Amino acid sequence: MVLLTLNEKQKRNEELNKEFLRRSGVNVSKCYQCGKCSAGCPVGDHMDIPTNKVMRLAQMGLIEDALKSHAIWLCASCTTCTTRCPKGVDVAKVMETLRIMAKEHGYIAEKNVDKFHSVWMGIIGNIGRMYEPALIVGRNFSTGKLFQDTSYGVPYITKQKLKLIPYKSKNMAEIKSLIAKAEAMDREERGNK
Ligand code: SF4
Ligand code: SF4
Numbered sequence: 001m002v003l004l005t006l007n008e009k010q011k012r013n014e015e016l017n018k019e020f021l022r023r024s025g026v027n028v029s030k031c032y033q034c035g036k037c038s039a040g041c042p043v044g045d046h047m048d049i050p051t052n053k054v055m056r057l058a059q060m061g062l063i064e065d066a067l068k069s070h071a072i073w074l075c076a077s078c079t080t081c082t083t084r085c086p087k088g089v090d091v092a093k094v095m096e097t098l099r100i101m102a103k104e105h106g107y108i109a110e111k112n113v114d115k116f117h118s119v120w121m122g123i124i125g126n127i128g129r130m131y132e133p134a135l136i137v138g139r140n141f142s143t144g145k146l147f148q149d150t151s152y153g154v155p156y157i158t159k160q161k162l163k164l165i166p167y168k169s170k171n172m173a174e175i176k177s178l179i180a181k182a183e184a185m186d187r188e189e190r191g192n193k
Pocket of ligand 2: 037040041042043044051074077079080081091092149
């Protein structure tokens with residue numbers, strides 16, 4: 001195994017770092033490593049590296065290491081970290097940007113989370129709102145875990161917490177146009193790499 005110095009690693013990450021800074025628009029140098037983002041993160045116990053360490057990697061320009069982390073996929077985008085940060089750093093935006101870049105650059109450390117996102121967006125694109133039975137079935141088929149969480153279905157349905165017939169949004173045209181705009185922005189952003 002070849003061990004690189006910090007400078008060599010930063011050099012190797014130069015293009016990824018430029019892309020990260022441009023796409024996130026977040027000034028990561030403001031972070032002074034107080035750890036409040038990690039302390040308040042509801043999924044922090046499950047992450048391989050804490051949120052403030054992801055911030056440190058981003059600060060040091062070691063983007064490839066951040067892209068390979070599981071933490072960016074386990075992040076629930078709750079924005080607690082952003083709210084708690086005493087330096088006003090948009091930490092959740094950093095996590096989201098890294099997740100998008102990880103997918104595009106082929107570093108998907110949590111494949112099932114990525115599949116869940118795809119199923120989720122497919123349902124929103126088709127009916128404009130969430131339809132949980134389709135989410136569970138789609139997630140289970142795409143991950144190959146056919147019976148995962150199915151035991152929750154019966155009580156939810158009998159207590160009428162879940163509807164069996166999906167309700168389609170009346171504003172589908174507007175929702176489709178929003179998704180198309182977001183996809184166009186995404187294409188433009190990627191084109192500016
Ligand atoms: S809360 Fe803000 S300043 Fe503190 S470690 Fe997290 S990002 Fe850095
Ligand atoms: S946005 Fe992500 S990293 Fe930040 S507190 Fe929520 S789950 Fe944790």
